[in-house]
Amino acid sequence: RERGPRMHPDMLELYEVTDHVLGVGTFATVKEIKLKSTGKSYALKIILKKSLQGKGTMLNTEISILSKVRHPNCVSLLELFETEDAVYLVTDLAEGGELFDQLLKKGSYTEGDAARLVREMLLGVEYLHEMDIVHRDLKPENLLFMDKTDNARLMITDFGLSKVLTSGNDVLMTACGTPGYVAPEVLEQIGHGKPVDIWSVGVIAYTLLCGYTPFWGEDQASLFECIISGEYEYEEEYWKDISGLAKAFIDSLLVRPAEKRPTATQALNHPWFRAMLEQDMVTP
Ligand code: ADP
Ligand code: MG
Secondary structure, eight states, X not given: OOOSOOOOHHHHXXXXXXXXXXXXXXXXXXXXXXXXXXXXXXXXXXXXXXXXXXXXXXXXXXXHHHTTOOBTTBOOEEEEEEOSSEEEEEEOOOTTEEHHHHHHHHSSOOHHHHHHHHHHXXXXXXXXXHTTOOOXXXXXXXXXXXXXXXXXXXXXXXXXXXXXXXXXXXHHHHSTTOOTXXXXXXXXXXXXXXXXXXXXHHHHHHHHHHSSOSOXXXXXXXXXXXXXXXXXXXXXXXXXXXXXXXXXXXXXXXXXXXXXXXXXHHHHTOHHHHHHHHHHHHOO
């Protein structure tokens, strides 16, 4: 029955590992586990060491940084176990699932809802950037809802590790074939700093509002070309009811030279958020 890597004995003493697979990512399988002493559920992220390709030391450095991350919009790393074959990360459980799945279900979000989600995303990014952590792989698959309610908090997952688990071109190859959220300077291999995440937030904001990504191509090569060109449109059919402020916000993030993009803090000060908040207060 035991097909995965052999679990750490201390972990098995403390936690019951369930068969419930919460998700499968690029490098990890994530399962629900229960702390035996309290019955409370957590997520267990299992990373096979063979996928690290000799970068185990880097992983340890990253993990020591990740274990310091404590923010309402970031999934916290609570405990770590290691065996010969695998690394096991115990994190908060995000019961609401991926933003990706919610978006598929809904088609798109109202401006008010999108603004709330983008704001929470940016609060998490702001915090990570303050800690000098660049996510590099922000996309709706890596944004998880805390619970299944309508106003569930959004949490960023999978940060930091992308730096260890991927290098250069790997980012592109491993991004499930459609790296539509990646910044142009990553594709051109000329940059991977904090502005990379701001670009991705811009792509996500666009996608939440209309239900499709701004950059598109028949194949990966033409998608890359499209991203590098930096050109996108607001098709009348889908965007006619969306405010100019929302478009101005997206335009301010999807700027080609990375230095011209706002910081997360600056982006949070965009008038779009204030306008949405005020609207929320007048409409029941
Ligand atoms: P990878 O580095 O392999 O991409 P992720 O951390 O993104 O791994 O996890 C893969 C998937 O597992 C996520 O997209 C999500 O569906 C699920 N998942 C990850 N962490 C959690 C969590 N804390 N709570 C619930 N589901 C999770
Ligand atoms: Mg992931």
